[in-house]
Amino acid sequence: MLNDIKVGLLSAKSSIKRGNKKTLTFIVFVLALIFMNLVFLPSMIGGMMGLFTGFMQYPYGDIVVEPSGDNIYINNADNVLQKVRTVPDVTFATKRLDAGASIQYKQKVVGSSIIGILPSEEYGVSEYPNIITEGEFLGDISRDEIIIGAMLVEGYFGSEIYDNLGAVRVGSLVDVTYSNGEERTYKVKGIMEGTFELVDLNALVHYKEIEDVFGVDDGKATSVVVRVKNLEEVAETKEKIITAGVKEPVFTRDEKSDAILRQAMQSIGMIDVVSKFVSLIVGAALILIIIYINVLNRKKEIGILKAVGISPHSIVLSYAFISMFYVSLGIIAGLILYFFLMFYFTINPVTFYETMTIIPEIQVGLIINSIFTMLILSVIAGILPAWRVSKENILDAIWGR
Amino acid sequence: MKEKTLIKVKNMERHYKSGEGIVRALDGVSFEIKEGEFIAVMGASGSGKTTMLRILGLMDDLTKGEYSVQGLNVEELPEEERTYYRLTQLGYVFQDYALMNEMSALENVYVLSLMEGNTKKESIATAQEALEKVGLGNKGDRIPDQLSGGEKQRVAVARAIAKKPKILFADEPCANLDTHTSEQVLEVLRNLNKNFRQTIVMVTHEQWHTKYASRLIKLKDGKIISDKKLRK
Numbered sequence: 001m002l003n004d005i006k007v008g009l010l011s012a013k014s015s016i017k018r019g020n021k022k023t024l025t026f027i028v029f030v031l032a033l034i035f036m037n038l039v040f041l042p043s044m045i046g047g048m049m050g051l052f053t054g055f056m057q058y059p060y061g062d063i064v065v066e067p068s069g070d071n072i073y074i075n076n077a078d079n080v081l082q083k084v085r086t087v088p089d090v091t092f093a094t095k096r097l098d099a100g101a102s103i104q105y106k107q108k109v110v111g112s113s114i115i116g117i118l119p120s121e122e123y124g125v126s127e128y129p130n131i132i133t134e135g136e137f138l139g140d141i142s143r144d145e146i147i148i149g150a151m152l153v154e155g156y157f158g159s160e161i162y163d164n165l166g167a168v169r170v171g172s173l174v175d176v177t178y179s180n181g182e183e184r185t186y187k188v189k190g191i192m193e194g195t196f197e198l199v200d201l202n203a204l205v206h207y208k209e210i211e212d213v214f215g216v217d218d219g220k221a222t223s224v225v226v227r228v229k230n231l232e233e234v235a236e237t238k239e240k241i242i243t244a245g246v247k248e249p250v251f252t253r254d255e256k257s258d259a260i261l262r263q264a265m266q267s268i269g270m271i272d273v274v275s276k277f278v279s280l281i282v283g284a285a286l287i288l289i290i291i292y293i294n295v296l297n298r299k300k301e302i303g304i305l306k307a308v309g310i311s312p313h314s315i316v317l318s319y320a321f322i323s324m325f326y327v328s329l330g331i332i333a334g335l336i337l338y339f340f341l342m343f344y345f346t347i348n349p350v351t352f353y354e355t356m357t358i359i360p361e362i363q364v365g366l367i368i369n370s371i372f373t374m375l376i377l378s379v380i381a382g383i384l385p386a387w388r389v390s391k392e393n394i395l396d397a398i399w400g401r
Numbered sequence: 402m403k404e405k406t407l408i409k410v411k412n413m414e415r416h417y418k419s420g421e422g423i424v425r426a427l428d429g430v431s432f433e434i435k436e437g438e439f440i441a442v443m444g445a446s447g448s449g450k451t452t453m454l455r456i457l458g459l460m461d462d463l464t465k466g467e468y469s470v471q472g473l474n475v476e477e478l479p480e481e482e483r484t485y486y487r488l489t490q491l492g493y494v495f496q497d498y499a500l501m502n503e504m505s506a507l508e509n510v511y512v513l514s515l516m517e518g519n520t521k522k523e524s525i526a527t528a529q530e531a532l533e534k535v536g537l538g539n540k541g542d543r544i545p546d547q548l549s550g551g552e553k554q555r556v557a558v559a560r561a562i563a564k565k566p567k568i569l570f571a572d573e574p575c576a577n578l579d580t581h582t583s584e585q586v587l588e589v590l591r592n593l594n595k596n597f598r599q600t601i602v603m604v605t606h607e608q609w610h611t612k613y614a615s616r617l618i619k620l621k622d623g624k625i626i627s628d629k630k631l632r633k
Contacts, residue, residue: 002518003515003516003517003518006515006521007512007515007516010504010508010512010515011501011504011512014501014503014504014505014508015503017503018502018503018504018544019503301501301502304495304499304500304501305501306484307458307460307487307493307495307499308487308488308493308499308513308560308561309484309485309487309488309489309491309513309516310484310488310512310513310516311481311484311485311488311516312484314516394460395455395460395461398499
């Protein structure tokens with residue numbers, strides 16, 4: 001076997017060293033495109049997924065604690081908060097009370113989710129205070145005030161798609177009818193715009209308002225939202241929260257996003273899967289064709305090698321080495337091209353829905369997988385045709401019959 | 402001293418299908434080759450001389466008959482052992498040189514020694530020695546495209562003899578060469594035969610080539626029509 005490897009390497013080395021450089025360049029170029037095809041579109045889709053996952057911080061923070069079983073509320077949310085805050089990796093935590101309601105302004109009525117928040121605590125937990133495009137965020141004494149989502153306001157992005165409240169503006173008075181029939185009038189203190197339905201179709205009021213409206217006991221919440229120091233270690237932090245004694249279900253943002261995005265992104269996810277599959281098939285076929293043509297062009301040489309006593313194993317190994325060399329160069333060229341495009345699209349992101357920018361996501365796992373896939377394909381693509389030719393009759397191979 | 406018999410061929414037949422009929426390329430050929438002989442095989446096109454050489458070189462199979470080298474029935478060897486036998490015991494020079502175009506002259510020669518399991522250093526030394534024998538000691542770094550036809554054929558001879566084969570087969574080694582270059586190649590073969598007792602079987606079209614040989618076998622329609630010694 002060692003002799004086969006030595007001869008295979010010598011044969012491959014001389015083929016590469018003295019072979020046609022234009023052909024080599026062309027093959028490497030095509031292989032680079034195949035590699036690009038494997039990693040580029042998934043990176044763009046990954047960027048899109050990242051963008052949507054990012055939106056999930058509004059309802060879920062980094063970690064969210066939810067009521068257990070069929071319960072509507074976390075019964076002792078303050079106790080939960082106390083336990084959560086003992087975990088060193090937690091930077092902030094707050095409780096929220098969500099409710100269903102309809103909002104009316106003049107003749108226009110829309111259904112919406114109203115989220116009861118503790119305004120000063122939200123600064124540490126969510127981005128809500130940072131996405132106020134008109135007016136101001138709620139304060140701790142904002143009991144008769146409301147923040148409404150931009151898609152509920154005529155003229156804002158997305159408002160044309162959904163029912164809206166017309167020309168409602170900061171300072172307008174809106175009537176809110178909660179799901180239990182209780183009615184309240186609020187002055188619009190601000191308009192928030194997150195360019196995402198989960199944010200822009202909702203409204204925010206003070207936590208105490210929802211407590212009052214539904215008459216719930218002090219300390220109840222529909223969720224406890226948590227911000228962590230290090231997002232990379234969010235899974236570990238979640239475990240620590242559970243260890244700290246929180247009995248209610250605890251989820252990371254990704255876990256919650258997965259469930260929601262799995263539905264919302266189903267079509268995109270399918271495109272991603274199909275694109276990867278097609279890229280792989282096309283890549284495999286192209287590599288096989290390139291190497292096969294290469295082997296066919298050298299059929300006579302294979303016949304000669306066999307005739308003078310070189311073992312078929314050496315011949316097959318030689319083509320596997322050549323094929324791996326081509327593919328390695330293709331991968332390197334593909335990586336250069338890929339990172340160049342990633343750099344370009346990071347500086348010039350693709351704009352989606354006018355306001356959302358998609359920055360492609362470099363997925364190390366995907367790149368490593370693609371590299372291994374290409375290398376495995378190259379070995380198969382090199383071995384298969386060479387093995388076939390090496391099994392042919394010597395005279396047929398030499399005389400190209 | 403009685404010369405050892407290297408090759409024994411008995412009733413060798415090789416048939417090919419051609420349309421509806423069968424062509425008898427070799428039709429009951431028998432002969433023996435002794436160590437140190439330089440045999441020229443002649444005959445018109447289609448007489449069966451190249452077919453015979455390919456069978457002797459283990460590149461083709463006979464249809465009927467027996468073929469043994471030093472008592473070993475090589476015809477019956479499995480493919481893998483035949484490849485190894487070709488590598489270690491037989492040398493073959495092709496009409497069109499059959500060199501690897503992307504390997505240097507030295508690499509073309511030493512690749513076989515490497516295949517035999519020798520180290521690169523040993524292989525290069527053996528290859529260099531073989532190139533010296535054919536007068537190309539200073540052209541080992543050239544690739545075939547940088548060599549003349551005669552030089553390419555001498556590299557092919559060097560490749561065949563570097564492993565010191567029991568028998569060297571040469572299939573019209575001067576077919577593509579001019580007279581002067583042909584003389585150089587034939588001189589190399591004669592020196593190998595004379596100085597190193599290399600057994601050689603050479604197929605040729607040219608009558609004048611036979612002056613380098615010690616025995617002449619003539620074929621016609623797949624049969625031996627004459628087999629005579631030419632010189633001592």
